Amino acid sequence: MSQGIILILDIGRNVSVVDEKEEKSFFQSARECAARIIERKILSQGKNLIGIILVGSKTTDNNLAKQFDGAFKRIQVLDMVTPTWQMIRQLPEKPTETKGDWFDALMVAADYYKNVLSGVKLESKQIILLTNFKKKTSFDPENIDEVLNGFIDEGYEVNVIGPDIESEEYEKNESVQLVKQFIDSTGGATSTIDSIMKYDLLFHRKKLVKGMPWNVDLSIGPNIKIPVSAYIRTRDEPAVKNWVKSVKDSITGKSSKNESVTKTKEYINEETGQAVDAANKITGHHYGQQIIPLGDIDKGLMYQSGVKSLSVYGFTSADNIQWQNLNGDGLSYVFGRKGDKKAQKVIRCLVECLHELNLVCIVRKVYNTNNLPKLNVLMPVIDTNNYVCLSMIGLCYKEEIKQMSFPTTNLKKHKCSEEQVNAFKDLINAMDLTNAYDDTFDDNEAFPVAECVSPSVQYVLDCIAYRALNPDKPLPKPREEIMTLFKVPPLLEENARKPLEKLKTLFTLTKVEQKKRQNKNLLLDNDQLQNPNLQTDAPITPNIPKVHMPTKEEVVDEIKSISTINPIEDFKALQSQNKDLSELTTGMIKAIESLIHNNIDGKYNKALDAMKHLRMESIKFDPTDYNNWIKKLKTDLVECGKTEVLNQIIENQVSFILKAENNLSSYDNEHSHEESQLFENDTIPNSTELTISSDVLNMFDD
Incomplete structure (x- = not known):
């Protein structure tokens, strides 16, 4: 069930003045407080509905003003919805020159709960009033009892965030005395803005969740079964459990939840390289370097942990359980099943016996049917004021414990x-x-x-x-x-x-210098063995295995494609092997594109040098392949936003091959210049936003 909160924010002229003691006006502090409340509700991911009522607004928009002409003026209601970031952006940035009545805003909030939001079931109905009470209300205090009874009957809770209304300054303020009656009658509270920002809203708090019990029977031996319920006390959780994925438009810079990246999963046969239908897939397990298939008959022979259970293996001294033996992702408290008085009495007796004898229980826990069984320890917890129960936490298996040996300190030289x-x-x-x-x-x-x-x-x-x-x-x-x-x-x-x-x-501390260990297995030549006193300038080489390094001719023979390490040398080496120029051009283009698109440090010298070499080789033959590639490359660079690479290509004169350089080319100086200007004007990313309607942009904002 959701919780309802209506924030009544005063934005009138009475909150715009900056006090001598304060650096900000009341409006600025109240707006920050309201934004912080909404922010905390968003990040808590709870079931909350928040509405905002602006007092002193330039416009009048509320249900009571429509029913009573001339009343409830300068009060604007923003509908109650699930809190969003857009709600914070919609808060007014500046106060107005008009004034509104905070008491009328209370009546509008009560009417909104009763009549406008009547079909929604709410767990609580809170009204938070943020004003400095400098504007005196026009309400007649003689009719206060009738209004208070209505608030009590509907279950409204009135809270006030503003000045310190308990101070002597506000003892004679009639508005403050009136709002105190609402606070006392509805069980609300009051606080200053500084106090609530410093303590209550300083840190993000977890949403309060009603604990869900894990019901199971605690088995002791073959005959004793105690109905118990385990509740999570503490658990390691991430800051955000569920992330909502959205795709950002690279042109508009807006993100959308309605678009996503489609992912497909395929099973590829390594031998044939072809996709295999998932129905023909067979599960298996690694055994060394081999994969052992698992058939349907083998699945029936696999270990099954059984049904949900909590079985006691035995009891041991509490001194045997050290902190390094504990693991798991949290702590749980185990109580007797709710409504079962016999089970609660048995658990209490078990807890008191364990505490008196300094013992703990070692149990086997299976959370659900055929889940992985885990070892846990049950330890007694006795809180004289609140409860008596068992605490349950995971235990390490033997292979999970790492023994670390330390030198003994029980020596005379270490004695203090x-x-x-x-x-x-x-x-x-x-x-x-x-x-x-x-x-x-x-x-x-x-x-x-x-x-x-x-x-x-x-x-x-x-x-x-x-x-x-x-x-x-x-x-x-x-x-x-x-x-x-x-x-x-x-x-x-x-x-x-x-x-x-x-x-x-x-304590006198001396720095301990660690001596470097020398390798005793050194390789000495015959001259050193015959004359040990002979000194040589050559370093002593340790005894390491010899590695055969290929010669330059062998490296040339091994080159089969153009790499990004030495593309020009690879091009020349393959050219010396009488490779076809079209094939070499394709390989060189792949290497250049890889150097551009996979660049990290922002330096494109190697790619530009490779382009120069390819251009010079293309001038000697047909330049069509090179010109077509340059045209496609420019389009790709503009779409990817790599305009700096495009500028460097023009500056280094590695663009199109012109007719003046090769008669087979279809590009001349004037044609190249005009196309470059037209190309750049048509592909400016920011100009695309002009063709997008305002309705589409508003959808991305939401």
């Missing part, structure tokens, strides 16, 4: 004095994360386990939001709030200064 041990204790106490901040902060603990966010995930989501709103700008660096997650809190850094200085005096 009592003063050195106390110095480390002082450092640990000084860097206690539970007391990382002073009384000016709400919480003294730094990096709490249940609340600390992932810096990489935050930066990925920030980049997605920035790219959506700024498609042509480079991605920004991580913001300061993310970088603080990598820094030691200032108070801890100050407290640790003296203990660190003391440790430096107690």
Whole structure:
């Protein structure tokens, strides 16, 4: 079921003034807050519907204004839809010169929920009001009880984001006293813009999802089966689970979700090189260098893990389970099945026994029928305030554990004095994360386990939001709030200064230089063996196998095609073998195109030199193949956007072969110049956008 949120944003003249204490006007801060709320709802990927009501708008567009002439003016309603980036772009950039009534906007929001959106079932109906209450409402407070009862009956929740309405400045403000009644009656809350931007909207939060249980029977021996339910407590997840693919138009620069790249999958026989029908495919397994086919009879003999199960192998001491023995992608909590009081009582008894005896359960877990079985450990969890359950996490198999041997430290030379041990204790106490901040902060603990966010995930989501709103700008660096997650809190850094200085005096560190190992198996000649004192300037060659290097004549004989490494030398070598010029031209063209299209460093000297050589050879014979290729190459370069290569071709004079150079050519100086001008004018990519209608461009924007 979806959650409904209506943002009432005041854009009137009363929010346009910049206070002396603030750097921004209330309108600028409120707009940033509204954009941040919409952004967080988009990236949370939850089922949300968001509507926007503009107070103080130049136009009047709402349902109540149509029913009552002259009332509910200067209030514009933007329909409630799933939040999009376009919704943020549509927020007004500047305030207006008119004023609107925030109380009338509350009535318009309530009417929108009741009458306009009546057919949609919503889990919650929130109304968030962003105004500074400088405009006094015209509502008569004597009728407030009737309005409040209507809000309570419909289940509306009114929240206020704006100034600090609890301060002495707003004690005598009638509008503030009126909105407080809505907050108290509907169970809403109030907060300042600075506070909600600093704490609630500072980081991206995961959407709240109702936990789905994994129901199974916990089997202990052949006769005991306890109905249990496992809920995921923590799990490693990517920043974005599902990406919506779109194709970007290289000409317009817009992306479309309706177009895609078609991919086909074919099975090719390596021996014949022909495609094979998927129905004739036979599965197999690698056994060394051979592939063993797997027939239908063999499939029946394969190992089957069985049905979904959670079976106890036995019990072992909790000391045998170290952190390096654990794996998996998360942690689950196991409870007795909901509604089964006997199962809950048995699980509680099992947890208390394991805790008292310092034991854990080793279990075999099969998530679903014929899935891969996994080893897990069940450990007791006793929270006196909340719950008693078992925590379940994966265990490593023997081949997954890597043993690393370290030198022993139980030696006299490694023994520390009592003063050195106390110095480390002082450092640990000084860097206690539970007391990382002073009384000016709400919480003294730094990096709490249940609340600390992932810096990489935050930066990925920030980049997605920035790219959506700024498609042509480079991605920004991580913001300061993310970088603080990598820094030691200032108070801890100050407290640790003296203990660190003391440790430096107690421990003298000397740099250890590692000696280079020399190869003892050196190849010595007979003269060195007879006269060991003889010194030679030649380096000693280690004992390595000899490799036969081909001579220059052998390399020439091995050349069968023109490569991109030495295209000119390959061309000459093949030409000396009396190869046909048309065949050589085709190979040279392939090498040049490969050098141009697969270029990385932006240097095309090798390709241009090869073109010069090919042009000089083509002048001696029929230049038709060369001219046709140059014409096609220019078209391809313009379509690919490689105009710099086109300019270099013209500058290096490796374009068309003219009649003045070869009588067989159909190109002269004037014809070549005119065609070049016409060619360039007709293929400017930006001119294509002029032929696209505005409706098509709007579709790409959406």
